[in-house]
Every structure is written in C-alpha cells, then in structure tokens.
Amino acid sequence: MSDVSFVRTEMLPEQAPPASEVGALGWVKHNLFSSWFNTILTVVSLYAIYYVLSGVLPWIFQSVWNADSLNECREIMMATWGSTHGHACWAVINDRWLQLLFGFYPSHLYWRPILALVLLLVALAPVLYSDRVPTKMLIFSAIYPFLMPFLMWGGTIWGPISAALGFVAGWFVYSVLSKQVSELVGMIGAVVAAVIWWLVLSSYFTGAMSSVLPIGIEAVESRQFGGFMLAILLGVVAIGVSLPIGIVLALGRQSDLLIVKYLCVGFIEFIRGVPLITLLFVASLLLNLFLPPGTNFDIILRVMIMMTLFSAAYMAEVIRGGLAALPRGQYEGADSLGLNYWQAQRLIIMPQALKISIPGIVSTFIGIFKDTTLVSIIGLFDVIGLASAIRADTAWNGIYWELFAFIALLFFIVCFSMSRYSMYLERKLQTGHR
Amino acid sequence: MKKSVILGAATIAGLAAGAAVAGTVDDVKARGKLNCGVTTGLVGFAAPDANGEWQGFDVSLCRAVAAAVLGDASAVEFVPTTGKTRFTALASGEIDMLARNTTWTFSRDVDLKFEFTGVNYYDGQGFMVPKALGVSSAKELDGATVCIQTGTTTELNLADFFRSNNISYEPVPIETNAEAQQQYLAGACDVYTTDASGLAATRATFENPGDHILLPEIISKEPLGPLVRHGDHEWGDVVRWTLNALVSAEELGVTSANIDELAAGTDNPEINRLLGTEGTLGEMLGLDADWAAKAIKAGGNYGEVFAKNIGEETPIGLARGLNAQWTEGGLLYSPPFR
Numbered sequence: 001m002s003d004v005s006f007v008r009t010e011m012l013p014e015q016a017p018p019a020s021e022v023g024a025l026g027w028v029k030h031n032l033f034s035s036w037f038n039t040i041l042t043v044v045s046l047y048a049i050y051y052v053l054s055g056v057l058p059w060i061f062q063s064v065w066n067a068d069s070l071n072e073c074r075e076i077m078m079a080t081w082g083s084t085h086g087h088a089c090w091a092v093i094n095d096r097w098l099q100l101l102f103g104f105y106p107s108h109l110y111w112r113p114i115l116a117l118v119l120l121l122v123a124l125a126p127v128l129y130s131d132r133v134p135t136k137m138l139i140f141s142a143i144y145p146f147l148m149p150f151l152m153w154g155g156t157i158w159g160p161i162s163a164a165l166g167f168v169a170g171w172f173v174y175s176v177l178s179k180q181v182s183e184l185v186g187m188i189g190a191v192v193a194a195v196i197w198w199l200v201l202s203s204y205f206t207g208a209m210s211s212v213l214p215i216g217i218e219a220v221e222s223r224q225f226g227g228f229m230l231a232i233l234l235g236v237v238a239i240g241v242s243l244p245i246g247i248v249l250a251l252g253r254q255s256d257l258l259i260v261k262y263l264c265v266g267f268i269e270f271i272r273g274v275p276l277i278t279l280l281f282v283a284s285l286l287l288n289l290f291l292p293p294g295t296n297f298d299i300i301l302r303v304m305i306m307m308t309l310f311s312a313a314y315m316a317e318v319i320r321g322g323l324a325a326l327p328r329g330q331y332e333g334a335d336s337l338g339l340n341y342w343q344a345q346r347l348i349i350m351p352q353a354l355k356i357s358i359p360g361i362v363s364t365f366i367g368i369f370k371d372t373t374l375v376s377i378i379g380l381f382d383v384i385g386l387a388s389a390i391r392a393d394t395a396w397n398g399i400y401w402e403l404f405a406f407i408a409l410l411f412f413i414v415c416f417s418m419s420r421y422s423m424y425l426e427r428k429l430q431t432g433h434r
Numbered sequence: 435m436k437k438s439v440i441l442g443a444a445t446i447a448g449l450a451a452g453a454a455v456a457g458t459v460d461d462v463k464a465r466g467k468l469n470c471g472v473t474t475g476l477v478g479f480a481a482p483d484a485n486g487e488w489q490g491f492d493v494s495l496c497r498a499v500a501a502a503v504l505g506d507a508s509a510v511e512f513v514p515t516t517g518k519t520r521f522t523a524l525a526s527g528e529i530d531m532l533a534r535n536t537t538w539t540f541s542r543d544v545d546l547k548f549e550f551t552g553v554n555y556y557d558g559q560g561f562m563v564p565k566a567l568g569v570s571s572a573k574e575l576d577g578a579t580v581c582i583q584t585g586t587t588t589e590l591n592l593a594d595f596f597r598s599n600n601i602s603y604e605p606v607p608i609e610t611n612a613e614a615q616q617q618y619l620a621g622a623c624d625v626y627t628t629d630a631s632g633l634a635a636t637r638a639t640f641e642n643p644g645d646h647i648l649l650p651e652i653i654s655k656e657p658l659g660p661l662v663r664h665g666d667h668e669w670g671d672v673v674r675w676t677l678n679a680l681v682s683a684e685e686l687g688v689t690s691a692n693i694d695e696l697a698a699g700t701d702n703p704e705i706n707r708l709l710g711t712e713g714t715l716g717e718m719l720g721l722d723a724d725w726a727a728k729a730i731k732a733g734g735n736y737g738e739v740f741a742k743n744i745g746e747e748t749p750i751g752l753a754r755g756l757n758a759q760w761t762e763g764g765l766l767y768s769p770p771f772r
Contacts (some may be wrong), residue, residue: 084641283525284522289525379514380514381482389475390554392473393482394635394750397638397639398636398640
C-alpha cells in the first residue's frame, strides 16, 4: 500500500487576479453587471443617457453662431444640415451677450462693474480663506461696501464717504459714552448719532463738499442697471447684509429682554409669512403711492432692502437652528470663564453655531441669489426680463431655449461655486465631533 | 425735536412735490426728460435693440411727445412696465404718460381715473389655426382646444363668443405669448387666440408661416391708446394733439422727407397752422410754434411710423386695415387743426 496522502510543502507562487476581476473590467463587472437585475438597469440607464445626449449634444454643438436674426439662423441650418430641428441658434447669445450680462449699462463704462466684481473677490478673500490671506486685507473688506456703490453708480465721491462717516460718528459716540456712562447707553447713542448723521447732516455735508471739491466719476442711473450684473448686485448685497442682520435677529429671538425678543419674533414671523413677490410689489407699487409724489427713492435700493429683509428672516431661523444644537454646557462653560454676553457669543457660541449652520446658510444664500430673478415681474430688466425683451425684437421673436440655456449656465456657475465652497469650509472646520 | 424737523422737512417736500405735480408740462420741461411707460417687450410695439435703444410703434409716440415738448426726440426715459405695474406707475407719477398697447375701456377711463388721449392702434381679438385643421371660420371650432392667456380680457371675449354661437371649447391656460408659441407649435392646442396684431407677429416667427392661417372673425374691439392721469388737462391736451398731429400729417401729406420744405410756408392754411407758420396753436398748448413739426420730424407721420415698425414691409407685416385714414376706409380721423 502506497502512501497517497499529499501535503504540499512549498508555497505556490502568487498569481495575478483574473483579468475579469481587476481594473476597469473588474469594476464594471462588480458595479454594473453584478446580477441580471443590475444588468438590465445598466442597459436601460445607458440607453436613457444615450438618448438624452444624442439629442442635446448635436443641439449644442451643431449650431449657428453668426446670424442677424432667427430667420437667417434657420436659413443657415437648412443650408448646412438640411433641417432646422435639433440645432441651436446661439447667434442670439453672440448678438446680445453683453446686454444679458450688463443690461443697459453704458458700454464705455463696463470696466466699472467688472472692477467692482474683481474687487469683490479681493474683499472676500480674507473672509473666505482666512488661513491663506493676510488679516490686514480685512481693512479693504471694510472699505469695499462704500467703494462698490461708488463704482456702480458713480457720481460724487462724497456720497459714499459721508455714508462711511456715519459709522465713524457712531463709533465715536459709542467710545465716549461707553466709558463715561455705560455700554448700553453707548450703543444706543451710537445708533442715534449714526441715524441723525445719515438722515439730516449727510446731505448738507455731501452738498458742501462736492461744491468745494468736486471729485467724481460719470453717474449711471439705476434704470440702466440690468442683466446678470443686477442679479449679482442684488444677490451680493442681500447675502452680505442679511448674515449679520440674521445673527442679530437670531440672538434677539433668544434674548431675555422681552421687547427685543418679541420685536425679533414678530419681524421674523411676518417676513417669513409673506411671499417675496408680495414684498417686491410693496417695494415697487405701494411705496410709490405712500411716499409724497416726486420723491426719488431709488427702485433698486428699495428692492435691495426688501430682499435683504427677506433673506435676513430666513437666515435668523437657520442660525437659531445652529444655536439650538449647541449643548447647554457650552453656555455654562462660557459663564464660568467669566465672559460677558458678547464675549461668550464671539468666542464660544457663534463659532460653533455658525459652523453647524453652514449648509443651511449656504442654501439660503443660493436661494436668495436665484430669487433675484423675481424682479423681472416688477419691470426691472434682470436677465430673465431681458430674455423676454430680446424675444420682443422682430429679429429674435420666437427664440426660446437658447436664452434660457445661457441663463441657466450663468446661474449654475455661481450657485455651484457657492456650494463647493461651503463643502470646503465644512471640511476645513471639521473638528471630529461626529 | 429732531423727529419734528424730519417730519417737517418731509411735509414741506410733500407739499412742494404736490404743487409741482399740478402741471406735468412744466414738470417735464423742468426735468428735461419725458418719463414714458412702455411694455417690457412686445414685438413691433416696444423693445430695446442690441444697443439698448428702444424701438417700436408705441415708443415712437413717446419720442414724438418728447420732441413736441422738449424739442429732442431722444429726451425720453423709457420706464418698462408690466401688465400689473403699469397703472400704479402712472397713478403714482413715476411716469408722465403710458404708451403700452393698453385697451381703452370704460372702467379704466372712469374708475381708475385715467384719461385716454386717443387711439393709436385699433386692434381686435382673432384666431390662428394650423391650415391642416381644415377650418375656415371660427364658428367651425366646436370642441377645439384653445390656448389663451389667463387673466386678460381675451379670456372673457372668448367665453362670450363661444357661448353666443352655442359651441364648446376646451381652454389651455398659458401665461405669456412666448409660452403660447411653444405650446401651439407643439400641438398642445388647436387654436391660439389673442390680439390680431399679436397673432400676425407670432405667425411671422414660425418656420413655415404659410402652414397657419388667421381666421376672418375678429371677436372684440381693442382700441389701444396712450393715457395720462385724470385732472391734468393741459398735459392730456399735449399728448392728444401730438397724436392727432401725426395722424393729420399723414392725411395732409406731410412726411419727414418734405416737412422742411413745407415748413417754409404752403398754400394750404391747415398745413401752415399744423406746422406753426400761421396761427398760434403752439402757444395755446403752452409749447413752441413748431411743436408739431418737431413731433413729425421725430419719426415721421403716423403712416411712416406704422410702416417702419409693424407695416407690411416688416417681418410682422400688418395691413393698415382699420388703422387706415378715414379717407381710405379706416378709422383714423383727426379733428381739424384750427
């Protein structure tokens, strides 16, 4: 009897995995065709994607870029492809893209909104990328809110300067009164001083200074603002101003001071209970009837105020969500360190509450930015309003999808950037509590 | 104390403004610009071109009034208004006149406290159908689906028409003219109904305009005209007689080509009175003697304005129809300049 038992004594050499299990092929097998059901889904999905792309891609790329009217576009399409279906007429964008971007802004002054946009990025850099940009840049960020209106509207330089001086007056009164009397009196005095300056004194100051030293650039009227520029202008102002107001409202809603609390609750609930379009109609129509005839209250300023108030109310609720998510221990810890209310808010509560609220805050930003298109309903020529005005030109009447595709692209670029930035910020501020 | 100063200032400003509003003519002259309300865009009637310059039939009337009052056809601030904002803009004084294809109706004239100063375009509601439908009269449209803009008088006219002819229809509500074009071409409705001028303009944009026909029935009266606020009759007269001047100029054969020649003086006393070489008509209006000549020079007489913006030579291709001079079977009939 022979010994048939076999024990391998040496290791087999390692072999490469079969070709069907690795690389692209393996990935496809595991992810797309792992079972008969998945296979069917894959095939159906691929067909759906093919179907959509086979229609959209030729429409986008087999298109006419140079023509003076829709009919000329159609003639070129007939001559080139023998059919007018499934081909875009981008000539309308080629013809009107400057108008879609800038509205009726005088073309020799296009550099001003462009410069304002570039400077906006510069002013935002120290806020958005605080770890990579020197903090001293914040001085420019503080100047920018006064520089931007000067660039956009032009006119005398003393208007923005006198607006800035209101803050200086407020700060001055605050620093004197808070030392001499108390902090609360200082704050109230500062607000009163600033309001008096803006409402009463600043017009005399502006008038006097511009007659003494007439420094200024060509003025542009609000009616000439339009296009995507208007969306960015309204969006940036609403976003930039609503965040601080929203923080104050959120804190006010949680305040122990009864009147402050109910004022904030009333404001938030009223604004959130009313559609934005109603507020815009109030801004454009009702105010016209209430104000004395002949008052020149700029329509864009009115719309800006309404959009800012609207987004501030939403912002307050988003931030209140962040505040509510903080454990009570954080507040007590701040108290035990002997911090006063504002120190605790600034050093402990707000940094955490805002971090928690980032996705909600950015959603509100994106929402309000897209809501700026509603101003076309009250007769402002934003990018949507311009699209219908362009359609009303005999040359382009009947064109539809091309204009909306272009507008969608513009909005997508901005909204997608905001969304990506918020994800970057969340990763950066991630402290591993989850 | 401070508050009372502010309130006092506001009151004075209000009083001053109230006093100033009393005379729109003086207001416009002081401002050096006419604030004219137009649509946010309607083919042939008002639309900004690639340079942001407003063009169109209604726009020409604004320019003519600006030329008559200020002597400069470009001294106009065009204020785009929507169907919802137009009347408030006029009532609140944001605009001096509204030239926005607005139908002259009883309630607008009487109840809304406006004054229509004439008719610059006689329109009416019509029907467009595809030729393939094989229909030659609106009375054959029993059971048809109809694309109709909601919230307009066209909706009510349509219901009246079908009820009085005892036939049925199914409405497809749409919001804007652009949407209507898409729906109609996609076959969502058999019939598209709106003002006949709008139908013609819409059909002109189709790839194959010949495949669609406008039915002969016109089922409503839509006299479109400029309007001003109630109560300021001097200003109303200026707008009314500027429009009349354009109409009379066509009737009398005064065109932008021959006006300089005619302004030197002619044998026809009515032309002389119109162009200010005889009589004191301009002075009565509170304007220069050659106010009408300036208005006509701005864009030509009524016929020239019509031909340039919406006439048969343009892509819109509207025939004069009701808008011909009364001497040629139309309704344009300007009172005499005397």
